[in-house]
Amino acid sequence: MFIITQIEDQIRVLPADLTKAPLDAVTQVIEQRFVDKVIPNLGLVVSIYDVTNIEGGFVYPNDGAAFFTVQFRLVVFRPFIGEIIVGKLKSCSREGLRISLDFFDDILIPEHALQDPSFYDESERLWVWKFDSNDMYMDLQEPIRFRVHSVKFNSPPTPIQLANATGDDKLLGTAAKPFSPMVVVGDINGDGLGCTAWWAG
């Protein structure tokens, strides 16, 4: 579910950091700018793999900072379609399940992609799979195996969109469900999918 991406960028090192070795200063800036951010249509940057090339270090007029042209490689989270992944069930709602890999929380399993037939139990607020008259509950924090159906990237809202958006709009987001730039949609309809405990030896 991870890929390596090679990027070239202008890295600005603050004057205060110029006493450090260029590699360390540049790595620090790359960490701040890239790690834990989503690169559109690519994925979530998880870590720095390595720095392959540092050039430059020019200081331009009116700006005390040094600019380096750096080529580096990043570890990016990008599951491919059809990949099988195991994550933890974070929350249930009428619309479906929300699964979390600790570093990435925006994995949704819509209610039509659950095992057939599944029902939403209002009292427990959990989804239940009725298999051969057995009630298989999907409890929170359980490991769930799912198949990746698609990866969607949402572009951040422009100020005009924000101004026009009303109450419930996904663009606005809430404290509980902030705007997600990358959403992985999965499905658990099939043999071997769903709670790992259901299929264990």
Place this chain on the structure above:
Amino acid sequence: MKLLQPNVSTVCNSEVLQVLTERGAGRGRALPTERLAHQYLSSQPVLPLTSVQLQQFFDSLQAYRLTRGELLQLANLAPRTPVEVHLVVADCEARLGEAGVEAVLAAVEARIAAPLEEQEQEPEAGEGGGAEAGEGEGEGVGDGGA
């Protein structure tokens, strides 16, 4: 920002775990996201593998002509039951058949699956088991220091 090569290569979870450990994620030194990724990858029932061990695992399954994606998923998931192998390998009946599935499970068991909590550490998994114990010890020391 220029994407020189958006997809240099796909990497296996074990390799990412190696990278994160080198950055200090296991000892509480790296960025929060890296620590969380390290936490997730460590919680999977797969031993932390070196590139050599990974390559040996792939070589042991060469006869079955699995695609790169399938080999990668097998290395990430370490299936213990036939149903999981069927999930990963497309057209499993035709390409692998029962014997093939057994062979895949055996290779996983011998080389990459983390020992189950109830079982004793088996001698075949000695090399991997040693790595697991070493990793666990390193984490314990880190926690004690912090």
